[in-house]
Amino acid sequence: MVSRFNVKSGASDLWEYIREPRPYRWTFLFMSFALTFGLLWSFMQESVFVPPDKPRVVFISTFAEGRSDEEIRRTNLENQKRKEAREAELAKLREKKVDAYKALGRATGVDVDSMAAQAKVDNAREAAAAEARQKELYQASRTVGDKPE
Known part of the structure:
Protein backbone atom coordinates (compact mmCIF):
# COMPACT_ATOMS: atom_id res chain seq x y z
CA MET A 1 0.00 0.00 0.00
CA VAL A 2 2.77 2.44 0.88
CA SER A 3 4.67 1.66 -2.29
CA ARG A 4 1.66 2.70 -4.39
CA PHE A 5 1.78 6.25 -3.01
CA ASN A 6 5.46 7.00 -3.27
CA VAL A 7 5.92 10.75 -3.76
CA LYS A 8 9.33 10.42 -5.35
CA SER A 9 8.17 8.06 -8.09
CA GLY A 10 5.04 10.15 -8.68
CA ALA A 11 7.07 13.33 -9.08
CA SER A 12 9.52 11.61 -11.43
CA ASP A 13 6.61 10.26 -13.52
CA LEU A 14 5.13 13.78 -13.78
CA TRP A 15 8.48 15.23 -14.78
CA GLU A 16 8.95 12.58 -17.48
CA TYR A 17 5.46 13.25 -18.81
CA ILE A 18 6.11 16.99 -18.99
CA ARG A 19 9.46 16.44 -20.74
CA GLU A 20 7.97 14.32 -23.53
CA PRO A 21 7.89 16.26 -26.78
CA ARG A 22 4.20 16.93 -27.51
CA PRO A 23 2.70 19.56 -29.71
CA TYR A 24 1.22 22.51 -27.82
CA ARG A 25 2.48 21.32 -24.42
CA TRP A 26 3.80 24.75 -23.50
CA THR A 27 0.65 26.39 -24.80
CA PHE A 28 -1.57 24.14 -22.68
CA LEU A 29 0.67 24.64 -19.64
CA PHE A 30 0.58 28.41 -20.07
CA MET A 31 -3.20 28.39 -20.61
CA SER A 32 -3.80 26.29 -17.48
CA PHE A 33 -1.68 28.65 -15.40
CA ALA A 34 -3.36 31.71 -16.94
CA LEU A 35 -6.85 30.32 -16.38
CA THR A 36 -6.11 29.45 -12.75
CA PHE A 37 -4.44 32.80 -12.10
CA GLY A 38 -7.27 34.68 -13.87
CA LEU A 39 -9.97 32.99 -11.80
CA LEU A 40 -8.14 33.56 -8.53
CA TRP A 41 -7.39 37.18 -9.46
CA SER A 42 -11.02 37.88 -10.37
CA PHE A 43 -12.23 36.53 -7.02
CA MET A 44 -9.63 38.54 -5.13
CA GLN A 45 -10.70 41.80 -6.78
CA GLU A 46 -14.28 41.63 -5.60
CA SER A 47 -14.74 43.10 -2.16
CA VAL A 48 -18.07 43.66 -0.53
CA PHE A 49 -18.31 45.47 2.76
CA VAL A 50 -21.46 44.74 4.65
CA PRO A 51 -22.51 47.58 6.93
CA PRO A 52 -22.64 46.52 10.56
CA ASP A 53 -25.98 45.79 12.14
CA LYS A 54 -27.51 48.56 14.16
CA PRO A 55 -27.04 47.90 17.86
CA ARG A 56 -30.04 46.69 19.75
CA VAL A 57 -30.24 48.34 23.12
CA VAL A 58 -32.29 46.64 25.78
CA PHE A 59 -32.74 48.49 29.03
CA ILE A 60 -33.18 46.28 32.06
CA SER A 61 -34.37 47.93 35.21
CA THR A 62 -34.63 46.12 38.49
CA PHE A 63 -36.28 49.07 40.14
CA ALA A 64 -39.97 49.77 40.15
CA GLU A 65 -40.91 52.59 37.89
CA GLY A 66 -42.09 55.77 39.60
CA ARG A 67 -40.30 55.23 42.93
CA SER A 68 -40.46 58.10 45.37
CA ASP A 69 -37.41 59.84 46.78
CA GLU A 70 -38.08 58.27 50.18
CA GLU A 71 -38.07 54.75 48.69
CA ILE A 72 -34.79 55.50 46.92
CA ARG A 73 -33.21 56.78 50.14
CA ARG A 74 -34.44 53.73 52.07
CA THR A 75 -33.01 51.26 49.50
CA ASN A 76 -29.74 53.20 49.44
CA LEU A 77 -29.48 52.95 53.24
CA GLU A 78 -30.25 49.22 53.16
CA ASN A 79 -27.63 48.67 50.49
CA GLN A 80 -25.09 50.68 52.48
CA LYS A 81 -25.79 48.57 55.60
CA ARG A 82 -25.33 45.37 53.60
CA LYS A 83 -22.09 46.71 52.16
CA GLU A 84 -20.75 47.64 55.61
CA ALA A 85 -21.73 44.20 56.98
CA ARG A 86 -19.88 42.53 54.10
CA GLU A 87 -16.81 44.70 54.67
CA ALA A 88 -16.87 43.92 58.41
CA GLU A 89 -17.08 40.19 57.67
CA LEU A 90 -14.17 40.45 55.23
CA ALA A 91 -12.15 42.36 57.83
CA LYS A 92 -12.82 39.58 60.39
CA LEU A 93 -11.72 36.97 57.87
CA ARG A 94 -8.55 38.93 57.08
CA GLU A 95 -7.82 39.22 60.82
CA LYS A 96 -8.30 35.46 61.26
CA LYS A 97 -5.95 34.86 58.34
CA VAL A 98 -3.30 37.14 59.84
CA ASP A 99 -3.67 35.43 63.22
CA ALA A 100 -3.29 32.02 61.60
CA TYR A 101 -0.11 33.10 59.83
CA LYS A 102 1.24 34.60 63.06
CA ALA A 103 0.52 31.34 64.90
CA LEU A 104 2.30 29.42 62.15
CA GLY A 105 5.24 31.81 62.32
CA ARG A 106 5.50 31.50 66.09
CA ALA A 107 5.31 27.70 65.83
CA THR A 108 8.21 27.69 63.37
CA GLY A 109 10.31 30.10 65.43
CA VAL A 110 9.90 33.26 63.36
Missing part, protein backbone atom coordinates in the same frame (compact mmCIF):
# COMPACT_ATOMS: atom_id res chain seq x y z
CA ASP A 111 9.77 36.65 65.09
CA VAL A 112 6.36 37.70 63.79
CA ASP A 113 6.03 40.74 66.06
CA SER A 114 9.05 42.48 64.53
CA MET A 115 7.83 41.51 61.05
CA ALA A 116 4.39 42.99 61.80
CA ALA A 117 5.97 46.21 63.09
CA GLN A 118 8.16 46.46 59.98
CA ALA A 119 5.15 45.81 57.73
CA LYS A 120 3.21 48.55 59.54
CA VAL A 121 6.07 51.01 58.96
CA ASP A 122 6.33 50.01 55.29
CA ASN A 123 2.58 50.37 54.77
CA ALA A 124 2.59 53.81 56.40
CA ARG A 125 5.52 54.87 54.22
CA GLU A 126 3.75 53.66 51.06
CA ALA A 127 0.53 55.41 52.05
CA ALA A 128 2.41 58.67 52.68
CA ALA A 129 4.17 58.40 49.32
CA ALA A 130 0.88 57.74 47.56
CA GLU A 131 -0.73 60.71 49.28
CA ALA A 132 2.21 62.96 48.38
CA ARG A 133 1.96 61.82 44.76
CA GLN A 134 -1.79 62.55 44.74
CA LYS A 135 -1.15 66.05 46.14
CA GLU A 136 1.55 66.63 43.55
CA LEU A 137 -0.75 65.55 40.72
CA TYR A 138 -3.56 67.68 42.10
CA GLN A 139 -1.30 70.74 42.32
CA ALA A 140 0.02 70.11 38.80
CA SER A 141 -3.51 69.89 37.43
CA ARG A 142 -4.48 73.08 39.27
CA THR A 143 -1.51 75.04 37.86
CA VAL A 144 -2.21 73.79 34.32
CA GLY A 145 -5.85 74.87 34.62
CA ASP A 146 -4.88 78.34 35.94
CA LYS A 147 -2.73 79.29 32.95
CA PRO A 148 -4.13 82.16 30.86
CA GLU A 149 -4.91 81.41 27.22
Whole structure:
Protein backbone atom coordinates (compact mmCIF):
# COMPACT_ATOMS: atom_id res chain seq x y z
CA MET A 1 0.00 0.00 0.00
CA VAL A 2 2.77 2.44 0.88
CA SER A 3 4.67 1.66 -2.29
CA ARG A 4 1.66 2.70 -4.39
CA PHE A 5 1.78 6.25 -3.01
CA ASN A 6 5.46 7.00 -3.27
CA VAL A 7 5.92 10.75 -3.76
CA LYS A 8 9.33 10.42 -5.35
CA SER A 9 8.17 8.06 -8.09
CA GLY A 10 5.04 10.15 -8.68
CA ALA A 11 7.07 13.33 -9.08
CA SER A 12 9.52 11.61 -11.43
CA ASP A 13 6.61 10.26 -13.52
CA LEU A 14 5.13 13.78 -13.78
CA TRP A 15 8.48 15.23 -14.78
CA GLU A 16 8.95 12.58 -17.48
CA TYR A 17 5.46 13.25 -18.81
CA ILE A 18 6.11 16.99 -18.99
CA ARG A 19 9.46 16.44 -20.74
CA GLU A 20 7.97 14.32 -23.53
CA PRO A 21 7.89 16.26 -26.78
CA ARG A 22 4.20 16.93 -27.51
CA PRO A 23 2.70 19.56 -29.71
CA TYR A 24 1.22 22.51 -27.82
CA ARG A 25 2.48 21.32 -24.42
CA TRP A 26 3.80 24.75 -23.50
CA THR A 27 0.65 26.39 -24.80
CA PHE A 28 -1.57 24.14 -22.68
CA LEU A 29 0.67 24.64 -19.64
CA PHE A 30 0.58 28.41 -20.07
CA MET A 31 -3.20 28.39 -20.61
CA SER A 32 -3.80 26.29 -17.48
CA PHE A 33 -1.68 28.65 -15.40
CA ALA A 34 -3.36 31.71 -16.94
CA LEU A 35 -6.85 30.32 -16.38
CA THR A 36 -6.11 29.45 -12.75
CA PHE A 37 -4.44 32.80 -12.10
CA GLY A 38 -7.27 34.68 -13.87
CA LEU A 39 -9.97 32.99 -11.80
CA LEU A 40 -8.14 33.56 -8.53
CA TRP A 41 -7.39 37.18 -9.46
CA SER A 42 -11.02 37.88 -10.37
CA PHE A 43 -12.23 36.53 -7.02
CA MET A 44 -9.63 38.54 -5.13
CA GLN A 45 -10.70 41.80 -6.78
CA GLU A 46 -14.28 41.63 -5.60
CA SER A 47 -14.74 43.10 -2.16
CA VAL A 48 -18.07 43.66 -0.53
CA PHE A 49 -18.31 45.47 2.76
CA VAL A 50 -21.46 44.74 4.65
CA PRO A 51 -22.51 47.58 6.93
CA PRO A 52 -22.64 46.52 10.56
CA ASP A 53 -25.98 45.79 12.14
CA LYS A 54 -27.51 48.56 14.16
CA PRO A 55 -27.04 47.90 17.86
CA ARG A 56 -30.04 46.69 19.75
CA VAL A 57 -30.24 48.34 23.12
CA VAL A 58 -32.29 46.64 25.78
CA PHE A 59 -32.74 48.49 29.03
CA ILE A 60 -33.18 46.28 32.06
CA SER A 61 -34.37 47.93 35.21
CA THR A 62 -34.63 46.12 38.49
CA PHE A 63 -36.28 49.07 40.14
CA ALA A 64 -39.97 49.77 40.15
CA GLU A 65 -40.91 52.59 37.89
CA GLY A 66 -42.09 55.77 39.60
CA ARG A 67 -40.30 55.23 42.93
CA SER A 68 -40.46 58.10 45.37
CA ASP A 69 -37.41 59.84 46.78
CA GLU A 70 -38.08 58.27 50.18
CA GLU A 71 -38.07 54.75 48.69
CA ILE A 72 -34.79 55.50 46.92
CA ARG A 73 -33.21 56.78 50.14
CA ARG A 74 -34.44 53.73 52.07
CA THR A 75 -33.01 51.26 49.50
CA ASN A 76 -29.74 53.20 49.44
CA LEU A 77 -29.48 52.95 53.24
CA GLU A 78 -30.25 49.22 53.16
CA ASN A 79 -27.63 48.67 50.49
CA GLN A 80 -25.09 50.68 52.48
CA LYS A 81 -25.79 48.57 55.60
CA ARG A 82 -25.33 45.37 53.60
CA LYS A 83 -22.09 46.71 52.16
CA GLU A 84 -20.75 47.64 55.61
CA ALA A 85 -21.73 44.20 56.98
CA ARG A 86 -19.88 42.53 54.10
CA GLU A 87 -16.81 44.70 54.67
CA ALA A 88 -16.87 43.92 58.41
CA GLU A 89 -17.08 40.19 57.67
CA LEU A 90 -14.17 40.45 55.23
CA ALA A 91 -12.15 42.36 57.83
CA LYS A 92 -12.82 39.58 60.39
CA LEU A 93 -11.72 36.97 57.87
CA ARG A 94 -8.55 38.93 57.08
CA GLU A 95 -7.82 39.22 60.82
CA LYS A 96 -8.30 35.46 61.26
CA LYS A 97 -5.95 34.86 58.34
CA VAL A 98 -3.30 37.14 59.84
CA ASP A 99 -3.67 35.43 63.22
CA ALA A 100 -3.29 32.02 61.60
CA TYR A 101 -0.11 33.10 59.83
CA LYS A 102 1.24 34.60 63.06
CA ALA A 103 0.52 31.34 64.90
CA LEU A 104 2.30 29.42 62.15
CA GLY A 105 5.24 31.81 62.32
CA ARG A 106 5.50 31.50 66.09
CA ALA A 107 5.31 27.70 65.83
CA THR A 108 8.21 27.69 63.37
CA GLY A 109 10.31 30.10 65.43
CA VAL A 110 9.90 33.26 63.36
CA ASP A 111 9.77 36.65 65.09
CA VAL A 112 6.36 37.70 63.79
CA ASP A 113 6.03 40.74 66.06
CA SER A 114 9.05 42.48 64.53
CA MET A 115 7.83 41.51 61.05
CA ALA A 116 4.39 42.99 61.80
CA ALA A 117 5.97 46.21 63.09
CA GLN A 118 8.16 46.46 59.98
CA ALA A 119 5.15 45.81 57.73
CA LYS A 120 3.21 48.55 59.54
CA VAL A 121 6.07 51.01 58.96
CA ASP A 122 6.33 50.01 55.29
CA ASN A 123 2.58 50.37 54.77
CA ALA A 124 2.59 53.81 56.40
CA ARG A 125 5.52 54.87 54.22
CA GLU A 126 3.75 53.66 51.06
CA ALA A 127 0.53 55.41 52.05
CA ALA A 128 2.41 58.67 52.68
CA ALA A 129 4.17 58.40 49.32
CA ALA A 130 0.88 57.74 47.56
CA GLU A 131 -0.73 60.71 49.28
CA ALA A 132 2.21 62.96 48.38
CA ARG A 133 1.96 61.82 44.76
CA GLN A 134 -1.79 62.55 44.74
CA LYS A 135 -1.15 66.05 46.14
CA GLU A 136 1.55 66.63 43.55
CA LEU A 137 -0.75 65.55 40.72
CA TYR A 138 -3.56 67.68 42.10
CA GLN A 139 -1.30 70.74 42.32
CA ALA A 140 0.02 70.11 38.80
CA SER A 141 -3.51 69.89 37.43
CA ARG A 142 -4.48 73.08 39.27
CA THR A 143 -1.51 75.04 37.86
CA VAL A 144 -2.21 73.79 34.32
CA GLY A 145 -5.85 74.87 34.62
CA ASP A 146 -4.88 78.34 35.94
CA LYS A 147 -2.73 79.29 32.95
CA PRO A 148 -4.13 82.16 30.86
CA GLU A 149 -4.91 81.41 27.22
